[in-house]
Every structure is written in C-alpha cells, then in structure tokens.
Amino acid sequence: MTSATANHAPGKGIKGMGNKRTRLGVLIVLIIMAFYACAPLWWLVVSVTKTRVDLYNTNGLWFGHTNNIVQNFQQLFTYENGLFFKWMWNSILYAGLGSLICMVISLAAGYSLSKFRYPGRGVGMGLVMCSFLIPAALLTMPMYLMFSAVHMTDTIWAVLVPFFINAFDVYLAKVYIDGSVPDELLEAARVDGAGELFIFGKIVLPLLSTPAATIFILTFVLNWNNFYLPIVMLRGSDKWTLSLGLYSFMQTKQTALFDPTTIALAGAVLSIVPLAVVMIAMQRYWKSGVALGSVKG
Secondary structure (H helix, E strand, C coil): CHHHHHHHHHHHHHHHHHHHHHHHHHHHHHHHHHHHHHHHHHHHHHHCCCCHHHHHHCCCCCCCCCCCHHHHHHHHHHCCCCHHHHHHHHHHHHHHHHHHHHHHHHHHHHHHHHHCCCCCHHHHHHHHHHHCCCCHHHHHHHHHHHHHHCCCCCCCHHHHHHHCCCHHHHHHHHHHHHHHCCHHHHHHHHHCCCCHHHHHHHHHHHHHHHHHHHHHHHHHHHHHCCCHHHHHHCCCHHHCCHHHHHHHHCCCCCCCCCCHHHHHHHHHHHHHHHHHHHHHHHHHHHHHHHHHHHHHC
16 A cells, blocks of 8 residues: 555656646736736826826836826817817717617528528528628728718718628627527417517517627727728718827827827727726626526526
8 A cells, every 4th residue: 555655646746746837837828918918008098197208208118207197188178179079979979879770780680591581591691601701991992982972971871871781790690599599489479479570579689688789899899999981981070980080189290289199198098988888888788698598508
C-alpha cells in the first residue's frame, strides 16, 4: 500500500502543477483581453477631462495637469446653439424607430418563410441569404439615385427607410422560429378559429422575445454607428446623425478659442449612453427567453 501510494504521489504532484499553470495561463490571457477591451474606453474617459495641450503632451491613459471636463461639455452643449442635442435626437430617431420597424418586419418575414408554404418560397429564402452577403456600402449609391429620382434626398426618410429592411435579421428570425414555434400550436389555434393576424400577434410574438431583443439591439447598434448612408443622403446639418456631426467637428479649423478635438471626445462619451441604455433595457428579454427555453427543455 505504501509503495503504491509513493508511486502515484509524483504523478499527482505533476498533474497539480500542470493544472495550476493552465489556470495561470488562462488568467493571464483573460487579463490581456480585458485590458484590450477596456483600454479604448478608459482612454476616452481620461481624454475628455484634458485640455488640448494636455491631450497631446501627457500620457494617453492617465489624467492631465488640469481637469477641463466641465469646459469641454459646456463647449459641446453651446456649439451652434445646442446643435449637438439635435444630432443626438436624430440618431435616436433613426436608430430607434428604424430598428423597431425592422424588428417587426423581420419577425413577420421570418415567420412567413418558416411556417407557410407558397410558390417562390425557396427562391425568396435564397435571395435573403444572398442579399445579406452583399456589403451595405455597395447599395448606398443605387439607393441615393433612387431616392434622388423621387426627390427624397436630404430628408429623414432617405435614412429611415433603408433601415426598415435587414436580410440578416430576417434569416435570424426564420432560424429561431423553426426551432421555437411548434406547428401543432399553430394548427390548434387555427382549429379554434383564430385568424392569422391574431395567431401572429397573440401567440407567436410572445414566444419571440429573445430574437426580437437580439434583432433590435443588433440593428440599433448598426444604425447608430451608420456613417456612409447619412453622409451621402443628408446635406443640412440639422438632419445629421451624431456620428456625422462629430465627424464634422474634426473638419473645423482649430483655433485657440475653439478646440473641436476635445468637444468631439466629449460628444463621443455621451454617444455611448444610448447604447448602454438599450443593452441594459433588453437584458430582461434575453433572460426571459433563456428561462423559457430551459422550461421547455
């Protein structure tokens, strides 16, 4: 017994050392990844507190000699009589309304492709899968020519309408509905005399909180950060999005009295807030969807 224990003890020691090294290696990798993810945000928060001189002459990851955060935000809010708030509202309108309508259309289209049989369904599904492989930038100029022909450029509709349709969201909704909405449930509702709109609105949609939240968040982030479409479609600064407005700061000539770099950084900090609010607000729908799936399982 003693001999057997002695023979196995070194092996256990080596295995224990190997596990410790593995855990240490994983911990180091996670720390590096966390730093990589958080460093840009930390740089942004630190930079918004600096003057222009400190911004270019001090360590980028630490504060400067003077805390200038109040002055930077004051310059941002008073620029062109509060034009920043107009840009913020425009971005919320474009991203929020566009994402909401896109979510409803995507769920309805995904439900149609998943649960109905009709001529051309396969072709339609093929077009959906092919279309989300095309870069959006390639479609911007054809859309501009189309909207220009109907005199809709430089209007909010030139930015909103293209946000209503997203082929990837349709595909995502279709795949989720395939696995989460049983055909027996729909047939039972039809036998009871329920109409298709009632079935979709009262039976199917409550089961789709998770894909609805996912589609809304993905589309909101995409629309919020969209730059190329607004810069092509819009001319008047009162209709610009926040990203386009912040870009315009960097095109302004820098003077001693007006520093577009520091107020652009202040605007960039505030631009994160709506994204954080949407992410936090949508968490409960993800949680409810996961809980529903575990109960079904």
